[in-house]
Amino acid sequence: MTNNKPKNRLTAQAYIDGVLSGDRVILSRAITVIESHLESDKALAKTIIQAILPASGNSIRIGITGVPGVGKSTFIEAFGKHLINQGHKVAVLSIDPSSQRSKGSILGDKTRMEALSTLERAYIRASASGDTLGGVANKTAESMLLCEAAGYNVILIETVGVGQSETAVYGMTDFFLLLMLAGAGDELQGIKKGIMEMADMLVINKADGDNIKKSDLARLQYQNALHIFPPSESGWEKVVTTASSTKNTGIDTVWNTILNYQALVTENGYFIKNRQHQNIRWMYDTINNELKQLFYGSEAITKELLILEKDVISSKISPLKAANSVIEMFKKRL
Amino acid sequence: MTNNKPKNRLTAQAYIDGVLSGDRVILSRAITVIESHLESDKALAKTIIQAILPASGNSIRIGITGVPGVGKSTFIEAFGKHLINQGHKVAVLSIDPSSQRSKGSILGDKTRMEALSTLERAYIRASASGDTLGGVANKTAESMLLCEAAGYNVILIETVGVGQSETAVYGMTDFFLLLMLAGAGDELQGIKKGIMEMADMLVINKADGDNIKKSDLARLQYQNALHIFPPSESGWEKVVTTASSTKNTGIDTVWNTILNYQALVTENGYFIKNRQHQNIRWMYDTINNELKQLFYGSEAITKELLILEKDVISSKISPLKAANSVIEMFKKRL
Numbered sequence: 033m034t035n036n037k038p039k040n041r042l043t044a045q046a047y048i049d050g051v052l053s054g055d056r057v058i059l060s061r062a063i064t065v066i067e068s069h070l071e072s073d074k075a076l077a078k079t080i081i082q083a084i085l086p087a088s089g090n091s092i093r094i095g096i097t098g099v100p101g102v103g104k105s106t107f108i109e110a111f112g113k114h115l116i117n118q119g120h121k122v123a124v125l126s127i128d129p130s131s132q133r134s135k136g137s138i139l140g141d142k143t144r145m146e147a148l149s150t151l152e153r154a155y156i157r158a159s160a161s162g163d164t165l166g167g168v169a170n171k172t173a174e175s176m177l178l179c180e181a182a183g184y185n186v187i188l189i190e191t192v193g194v195g196q197s198e199t200a201v202y203g204m205t206d207f208f209l210l211l212m213l214a215g216a217g218d219e220l221q222g223i224k225k226g227i228m229e230m231a232d233m234l235v236i237n238k239a240d241g242d243n244i245k246k247s248d249l250a251r252l253q254y255q256n257a258l259h260i261f262p263p264s265e266s267g268w269e270k271v272v273t274t275a276s277s278t279k280n281t282g283i284d285t286v287w288n289t290i291l292n293y294q295a296l297v298t299e300n301g302y303f304i305k306n307r308q309h310q311n312i313r314w315m316y317d318t319i320n321n322e323l324k325q326l327f328y329g330s331e332a333i334t335k336e337l338l339i340l341e342k343d344v345i346s347s348k349i350s351p352l353k354a355a356n357s358v359i360e361m362f363k364k365r366l
Numbered sequence: 367m368t369n370n371k372p373k374n375r376l377t378a379q380a381y382i383d384g385v386l387s388g389d390r391v392i393l394s395r396a397i398t399v400i401e402s403h404l405e406s407d408k409a410l411a412k413t414i415i416q417a418i419l420p421a422s423g424n425s426i427r428i429g430i431t432g433v434p435g436v437g438k439s440t441f442i443e444a445f446g447k448h449l450i451n452q453g454h455k456v457a458v459l460s461i462d463p464s465s466q467r468s469k470g471s472i473l474g475d476k477t478r479m480e481a482l483s484t485l486e487r488a489y490i491r492a493s494a495s496g497d498t499l500g501g502v503a504n505k506t507a508e509s510m511l512l513c514e515a516a517g518y519n520v521i522l523i524e525t526v527g528v529g530q531s532e533t534a535v536y537g538m539t540d541f542f543l544l545l546m547l548a549g550a551g552d553e554l555q556g557i558k559k560g561i562m563e564m565a566d567m568l569v570i571n572k573a574d575g576d577n578i579k580k581s582d583l584a585r586l587q588y589q590n591a592l593h594i595f596p597p598s599e600s601g602w603e604k605v606v607t608t609a610s611s612t613k614n615t616g617i618d619t620v621w622n623t624i625l626n627y628q629a630l631v632t633e634n635g636y637f638i639k640n641r642q643h644q645n646i647r648w649m650y651d652t653i654n655n656e657l658k659q660l661f662y663g664s665e666a667i668t669k670e671l672l673i674l675e676k677d678v679i680s681s682k683i684s685p686l687k688a689a690n691s692v693i694e695m696f697k698k699r700l
Binding site for chain 2: 350355
């Protein structure tokens, strides 16, 4: 459990004050602490989050997904600028689920959303990849709270539509937006029924030039297809629109739709109910992570596991017996 | 941690003796103990598995997947009968990943594989659903060991191609077989690249009647497409064939291909290496399950969690603080 404390760390109070005053540089450094794997940073991260919690929550949290190529970055850039022009402060957090087999990074392009990132009222951050998805998601949720405490009142959480990360993002946002393309079948877009079901809004992107007619047709088709889904618990009926991020059309409709959604679910109580459920889930996720940390964070356990791995490989001990022996050791040591 | 012990349980020794003597009824009852959530059954299950472990392992473990409608049951029936005719004893275990949202069961049809199930040298079992996938997979792996100890030397583990269960099955088998249909695009079959990558063999099923030409064409297409995959660690080149489960053609080729695979990987050492890695993974899966059991199996913790849930919902306490407090409680009590 011993790690050298990084020399460039501030005091907890400096992070807290910096975040609460909306200092972007301190916000970034605080998120770095949150994403850190160092033992000394974990305690620091907890202190920071506990302190800023009362100042968090005052935002609309929007999940945005869609397969690579759908134009997510361009859309978020156009959407973000629109929001900033309306007087909002916008934070964009990206979840990058590296492929389990290849460990390749899907995002990683640091020059994304360049125009947006230069704006004073925007904050853009890609989450550290290579971690377990659950870990990344939990850290993104915590980063979101920091952004809220720093005064960002629209949080966009972006993910690539390749599997589990959408569920994680769905579990931490108020509104879920799915970007699509006209002309490509659902299959080609890798859109699973489950993602369509989670989405509150489908936006057919790149609806410009020769693509306008196709996009309108796709909009009608999706609108009809959406009837197959059971009515949502939120009482909201999914909306399908078209947009062009490059021509800047339809972007205002997206935001107005989200405002309509917010009005409805605030009125009918679903907004708060959904956040309550998300908090419960968050409590359990934290417990499960802490539990693993308690076990795998122990040096003695780690050493014993290395020995047991060798013994399992040489068939000296069965996997089950090995597991039981180290669990017994854990019980005694704790 | 108190549960009433079910009255119809045998002694551990009776289960062990019954399984080792190949008694199908006792085998079924032993698997029921393994799948049980009762506290008293968990200790019993551990005792049984520890005792039969030395007699396990002497089988070829074959994972079989494919989307619903591909004809898995019919294929397994034809394949199983072929194996039995060759003198083998065949166990079929099914993993049924219930959809997370709908909780609906995909298998559940108890009349499946009726002809096969009446054969003396066959054993068929569908895993309990509704559990976490990890839990079901671990239990399937343990059931597999019991089947091996009972003398079954070919284990077929069947899953539906809808997401994560393939990875779990891949993680516990020696050979992974993907059933496909001709004429349907990959997209339509919901086949993700990852599953193709895991597969050692692609079998285009329903290659009969009008479908033969289409199936042969599909075989060639897949054969060409497979070149995109990096060479497998096993040194095996994926094989594509066609089969008809109803006309009983191509079934022998499937088995001969598996025998070729077995010869290759026994020779080059991959067979044992792969099982060693699977055992390590199994050790960690067991540890993680036990860890959760240690925590969530405690009555005091469960009671506290109910209180904390209410407090989180009423915003009396933050999810993080709630998680920390119950983790502290766990540390003290253990």
